[in-house]
Amino acid sequence: MKPTHARVALATAAVLAGAALVVGPGYETSQARMYSGAVWLASGGVGQATLVDGASAEVKAQVVVGEPSTALHVTQQGGAALVLNEATGALRRVDSATEQASAPVSVLPASDSLVVLPSPDAPRVADVHSGMIASVDPVTLARTGEPEHLAGRLRPNSGVVDGDGRVWAIDDTTGDVVWLNEGKRRVRAAATKNGRLVVTRGLPALVDPEHGTAQLLHPETGGVSRSLRLDLSPDDEVVVSGSAGQAGVLIAVPSRGVLIACSFDAGSCAAPVRVAAAGAEIGTPVEASDHAVVPDHSTGQATIVDLGKSRVVAQRRLFEQPGPYELIARDGIVFFNDPESSKAGVLDLWGGVRTITKYVEDPVTPELPSVPDEPRRSEQVKTGRQKPDAGLGLPGHTGESDRTPQGLTASILVKPGNRGVVGDEFELTMVLQPPVSATTRWSFDEGADTSGTSVRQTWANPGTFAVRATATLGSGKQAVAETTVIVDPPDAPPAITAIDVKRPKPVIGESVRFSANTTRDPDRWEWTVTRPGRQMPEITARTAEFGHAFTTAGHYVVTLTITKGSRTAQSSRQFTVGRGAVKAWGGENFYHELDVPAEASSGVIAVEAGQQHALALKADGRVIAWGDNEHGQLNVPPQALSGVIAISSRQHHSLALKADGSVVAWGENAWKETEVPEEAQRDVIAIAAGANHSMALRSDGSVVAWGSDHEGQVAVPEAALTGVIAITAGHHTSVAWKVDGSIVVWGSELPWSPVPLPGQIPGLRSIAVGYNVGLALRPDGSLFSWGYVKSHVYRLPDEVKSGVVAVDFAHEHAVAMKTDGTLFVWGLVGEDVFMVPSAYNRGVLSFSAGSMFTLVLLEEID
Structure with missing residues (x-):
């Protein structure tokens, strides 16, 4: 799964509402080859942008835009894809008609905090740390005019562009709303410590938990056009997106695990709908056809909510391993994507899942078959190639589910993690919950298999490999689990595949253990735990694992930087410490x-x-x-x-x-x-x-x-x-x-x-x-x-x-x-x-x- 990079993303319009904001008035008309209900997805593992058709759940095009194992961020701009190389800060455009990528263009100085904001007239590139905004030509990507200074630092996940091309954000130092109108910087005093900005039907909206309000703002003056009261705690951190069908907002509250839908047109908010466990790592919800889909990065699950009835329609686990993944809505179709692996797919609004393999190791392969939602037996894995994913990889999710005992779940624990390099030894353990006596058989590539609760395995070639474990109980019933192991080339840069916080929601005085799954056996580890808004870190460490007992309740961010030779990788994770x-x-x-x-x-x-x-x-x-x-x-x-x-x-x-x-x-x-x-x-x-x-x-x-x-x-x-x-x-x-x-x-x-x-x-x-x-x-x-x-x-x-x-x-x-x-x-x-x-x-x-x-x-x- 994709780690949370040091780059602090703004909540761009494309992420917030999928295609809803890129098909509005003034946006570039889609080219002929841009299929209705198709979307460009990042495939960082092979350095590609992948065009996926939502109707057929098939790969339609694969375009190389960077080196393999490059962190990429893809934004839809009409019928084209804008691809940001998160390492170099360079921007490229992939034309859907020609399936060609432009030369890379550096719009702002290289930084780990650059983001792309799609706009009805011209895309913007923003630097979160410096607060600079640059406008670029939507075709050539050449910078138009000089960069403009919006704030000393922009609040992460708060920058948007309204329907008339105005850039809005929150000044992270003052909490004030700032925007650019006809080249002039405007300010509206808000002093919100945890507010978020979104765009709904082309208009900016401010969700402010501290003051318990959601406000629709006047696009020129910044004044409040309409306001709603919110049942939120002043300290609630929220994840917000703008509604496309009406003037409204979708508010996810991770600390409570709920989604709140608010309509400025109706003048009210619906009752909260439970979409995840309290404290889950909820991502940005997307809207499609009067439904909301909410990602849970802590479980790899997505929850579909009928907004008209304020009820959950279905919950589906899209990824076996927890971690950030993308949800993108376009033309009423919801796509899910792991930018750093080959896995993506289409999630139907009634809960059906069509999994797509975006690529195999060979980047010239033009098309790959999709995998239907119906689970089936695994195919053998070929060395250096990836097997089509049989189902969702859920614990016990097999074609023999009727034989699996009720209440028993099976999963595979991989140490030191699910990603390594050629020659690394992986320890794989079948985990049954609750623990029961069973005989376990393992299936690997090239028909190789072995038995035992725990086994060790190495791979001689790079690739993404499927592993299947079948546990047979004394009664003869079976439970099956599947997972994937990513094997990088020997010269691949290091990667952080997961940061583990035990427990994710500790209390004051409780010793919290921090560890991570990494590749390449890092030479150096650097941990920093900080509180948002404070300059001095809570604690730093230079060991692979460390523990700390916190003395203050609040929200924290743990950041890990690893180094192997001259190459580094960085990842962050948020967690809370309660008073208890x-x-x-x-x-x-x-x-x-x-x-x-x-x-x-x-x-x-x-x-x-x-x-x-x-x-x-x-x-x-x-x-x-x-x-x-x-x-x-x-x-x-x-x-x-x-x-x-x-x-x-x-x-x-x-x-x-x-x-x-x-x-x-x-x-x-x-x-x-x-x-x-x-x-x-x-x-x-x-x-x-x-x-x-x-x-x-x-x-x-x-x-x-x-x-x-x-x-x-x-x-x-x-x-x-x-x-x-x-x-x-x-x-x-x-x-x-x-x-x-x-x-x-x-x-x-x-x-x-x-x-x-x-x-x-x-x-x-x-x-x-x-x-x-x-x-x-x-x-x-x-x-x-x-x-x-x-x-x-x-x-x-x-x-x-x-x-x-x-x-x-x-x-x-x-x-x-x-x-x-x-x-x-x-x-x-x-x-x-x-x-x-x-x-x-x-x-x-x-x-x-x-x-x-x-x-x-x-x-x-x-």
Whole structure:
């Protein structure tokens, strides 16, 4: 996948709305060879611009525009392609009629921050760092006039050209809107720290989360023509594009994983639509035929949203490996493209995918076959050539999907990464989630195959190679995963294929590990972590990996520069550090369970509510407790003051799981629920506390239980001694579920209930059990309840019958998190418990339901 280069891109019109802005009034008429619904795509691996026809999903032309392994940025200008060489800053034009590339032209001094802005009269080249703008002839690319100074520095992703050819941007120093009108620089005071500019129907629009507005601007005066209120936090970073069909904007909010569509014509914004996980790396949405398509670079997935109905139509993973990719809309067709590999394709608005191989290693090959969406068996890989991609390369996505066990996913882990040079040794490991015993067979090029969970492989020739792994379980069922490995020539420049931040959304005080997948075994590593708007870096490092604990919540950018000999590569990634603050509400606070101590106001990574006490796990592995101490619930033992990775509490006792796989227990011990048996002193991977019993799941898939067995909750059945992947505990009930979705329940309170739990829920995500009701979260986001039918929790409200991502259940009330990141509470509780305070209902990291109160852990980004 394409790394995020040091070049800081502006949100150009072509990227924001695909062809919508290049077919408007005044734009160059397409040439005869520019097919309707065709687009030029970058193929940096072979230094080409590739013309792809969207109707047939075929390659129509391949034009060499640079050296192989060159970072290219392609912009549509009418029927032509403008290709920017990101290394040299040179610009070339590829004519669609002749399929010829012009000679390279240097418009502005070479810089890693040059971008091309398509325009109705003439393209502009902008330097983000210097704030200079140059206009060029749309055919010859010769500069017309002298460069103009727009600002000291332009805000990344904010530069656009309106329908009359005016260049607009945000001054990154002042936050003011600046534009050029008839050769004069104009300024409108905005002072927005995170605003974004887009063009919609030829008019500029400013989306300003800090002030909670979206404003349609007058093209000459910069005044506000129309304004909309936005439900955004002042600190929300947004990714914005302009609507083509109407005056409106599409706003993606990565911290919440939602898309908000706003219409200036209608004077309102639609309800947020969940398009990704909170904190995902969402790219710029594109619009086509009353639909929006939103890229998720952290998963390689795209989400299609019906804007008229404000609902998700489909989600499709386009790339197996996470990383930036392009979405381009033209003539109602949506194209996806990885500029640095051969993979591209067409995404239909109902979710169909047609994958296209843009090139093989030989650059003179004129046309390549497209691959239909229907998955099929892999062909053999020929040395130095790329096999047509069979399907999307999704884990377990094969022609034998009906044989793959439900709930089991398969993927291939490649170390040191999916890209290297000739002669490098790659270690490939089949990863099954959840882990199960299986025999794995590997298929490589030239018919070679081998077996083993992990294998090593080298390639003698450069190329892009497909790898297929087939895992056969003891039942005879199979799971298949595919991946690709890119092998560069020995003299290829170094490349950064991925930057890894563990975790992507850490909190204050948590040690964050930074590492990267690179090629060519770099001679030198240079890391810099910065906060936007601040000159001094947070930290620098010169090792391949490093760790750092942040002391301030906020948005950060990590940049890596690697050097091999005289050649370098650079990549950046954004991430956030949350405050990790605990809040509580509900109940009468008789036991002070709502009085969250100051040490839980930051640096917390998990919360757990008991009956009348609460727990928080700090980033340094320390457990803190508050509330009732009648049974010693607050007497946290020394073993739980460091090295803890998980906590659990149900009634009057608590459990902590340490990094060494041992369990610590304290609190009430009337039934020996805190006397941890020998089997739970090692190799434990999960814990669950019941009312007066405890459970532990060992790494071998077996369950251990201790404490009260008055209701049979400690008598682990044989079915729960192997193959268990998760556990939970009710008051007097124990629950375990297995890889195939089968559920094992023992104890007394739920099995006798009028509505039983199904024996199997394929793809089961989680279970929460209360006093006499259980809640199961299905893979489609719906809840299933079983148990006592007269319970107020059993009767599911409409709000939790779909779109749920997490659920917890206490004695009398349940809490569910919805796809939009909000919480919903129901059950037999008072209004003070039902009403989630608005300040606690955004940026939620986790939550826990107690007895008549609820805990929530908030990100709270500065």
